[in-house]
Amino acid sequence: MLLIRCPYCEAERPEVEFTYAGEAHIARPADPSALSDDEWRDFLFIRTNPRGRHFERWRHMHGCGRFFNAVRDTVTDKFAMTYKAGTPRPGDEEIALASASAAADSAASVKDARP
């Protein structure tokens, strides 16, 4: 089971508490009536679907109930970091830093774990 860090609860929680909510950072058009049908289709349905790093929304459904954003690798399924909804997309350096500190934390907890 995956452990996902909720940025609001500031705790690692099991995957079953969360629901996936699609790609993050898709802004609703400011003036929807001005859009052509193709632009509206793109907004509604066209997603990046990358192989690798993906910015996505999750909801801590059975916890604090909040939506937040996560950076996950779609190949390895590893979460690089999570951050609060409304904050800008993190840069490469920030993601590398966050995933390195998360890796150090999990290594430490494995070391401290009881047999």
Added chain:
Amino acid sequence: MLLANHPLLGKTITGDTASRLSIRAAEDVARFSLRIDPASAPSAGAAFGTPLPTRIGGMVEAGGRTALQLGPDEWVLTAPGADSDGIADAFAALQEPHSLVDVGHREVGILVEGEAAALALRSAIAFDVEAMAVGTGCRTLFDKAQIVLIREDKNRFRIEVWRSFADHVWGILHAVSREIALGL
């Protein structure tokens, strides 16, 4: 005549001494779900009579009333059953925009006590129950049922579960307590 329906009324699972585990239905209390802007939380705390915690998972207890923060703008307030009307009146006088919903009849409490309490809960809760700090609580899943789990003491946990899921949770706890008693 209307009768209150309490699915677990008076039920207990008393493990033998070897099982180090005792599970019983908790006394009924008044419960409220409070939604309010975190900036207005101090005034809500004044209305409740107990300051509200400011961190998710945090719990403040005073004079039999407890306030537990579940989300950024969500708290669950519990108090002795007789205080229910008084709390509703106090919040009615509060000027800040808020929502206070009486959920006292929605949930039942289960107390899980003993050295093996964390072990019993671990059977159906997916996160590290033993790492949970004393005096904190959170909403989580117990098997497939949503519960609020509160760690009142090192070896005492309280489960708040919707009454329709109560039998399911109770059945699992019953099976687990048998396994622990038999040393499986």
